[in-house]
């Protein structure tokens with residue numbers, strides 16, 4: 001359905017857990033975020049009921065995210081349940097890739113269409129540093145496996161941080177020449193406890209693009225790539241993959257916004273950058289009908305703001321990306 005700004009909202013991002021097996025420096029504090037008791041987290045059945053109700057107001061695409069969605073027990077079963085909802089035509093996953101090689105086959109068999117995998121650096125020791133302990137090799141195996149079994153299109157998410165990986169922008173972009181990979185560069189955003197980090201490290205998309213064009217040649221705009229997100233895509237001459245930019249800070253895409261978020265604790269969040277949430281867990285557990293849930297989801301759509309306040313000085317969210325569902 002349309003919101004107050006004539007935007008068609010058809011994409012639901014579902015955070016299946018706020019836990020994670022990594023602690024990326026721009027996403028979490030060193031000690032991680034405090035773990036929510038299990039009973040506060042929506043069950044697989046409850047998530048499925050929300051998605052079913054969301055189809056009543058026009059949701060057709062679902063993305064599972066987190067925290068790290070692959071640490072959630074029963075994730076494959078959840079994919080199978082969601083794939084059984086006739087109105088849902090796209091089920092995707094955003095993952096750090098650590099557990100992906102071992103689970104990709106069963107997820108695809110259950111009905112997962114495609115994956116977006118986070119990868120900020122090609123240097124193992126840097127990867128270990130930025131994620132506070134992760135193994136780049138495991139992620140790379142996940143990427144290869146996803147390509148091999150056709151979780152297509154396989155997209156990579158690279159958050160660019162000045163002084164950390166800005167010297168690797170062209171190497172990351174070259175992955176789209178060597179492989180049919182879609183490499184997206186994300187502007188660092190000021191979330192929760194990692195907000196200070198993001199102010200120092202922020203690199204605008206225009207600068208990233210000009211670095212790539214200087215070294216690798218002119219980028220040609222690509223009109224269509226499967227997906228519902230905010231990236232704009234380009235191609236290097238002759239490349240099988242593409243390069244995308246997610247310019248959330250310098251050139252916000254709120255005018256094209258098509259999504260709602262469901263947090264792991266069962267709140268609907270109309271906008272990534274607004275603290276406003278609508279509780280669904282209470283109504284779900286008090287026996288709300290599908291129509292009543294759909295009514296609450298419709299209200300969240302009407303509550304969507306027109307744009308975010310990221311440009312304002314010292315703006316930051318109270319929660320981290322992993323708690324909202326990045």
Ligand SMILES: Nc1nc2c(ncn2[C@@H]2O[C@H](COP(=O)(O)OP(=O)(O)OP(=O)(O)O)[C@@H](O)[C@H]2O)c(=O)[nH]1
Pocket residue numbers: 063065092094116155157186226227228229230231246248259272326
């Ligand atoms: N500002 C803002 N940034 C977003 C929003 N949704 C996604 N992003 C950014 O885009 C990044 C990549 O998102 P993904 O989870 O890979 O999904 P996507 O790009 O929406 O998905 P597809 O285009 O469908 O493949 C996120 O980590 C965020 O940094 C949003 O609603 N607002």
Ligand SMILES: C[S@@+](CC[C@H](N)C(=O)[O-])C[C@H]1O[C@@H](n2cnc3c(N)ncnc32)[C@H](O)[C@@H]1O
Pocket residue numbers: 020026027065066067068069094095096097116117118157158159186187188189190191194198321322325326
């Ligand atoms: C919060 S994670 C959740 C899914 C999964 N754990 C992963 O890392 O892909 C989703 C995406 O948010 C991005 N992200 C986290 N913190 C961010 C920040 N401060 N600015 C921009 N993107 C951020 C990550 O790089 C990742 O691609």
Ligand code: SF4
Pocket residue numbers: 020021022023024027028066067068096118321322
């Ligand atoms: S970006 Fe993803 S992998 Fe990294 S700490 Fe956040 S939730 Fe975990």
Ligand code: SF4
Pocket residue numbers: 252253254255257258259270271272273305306307308
């Ligand atoms: S910041 Fe809010 S309105 Fe803008 S694209 Fe993201 S969710 Fe949509």
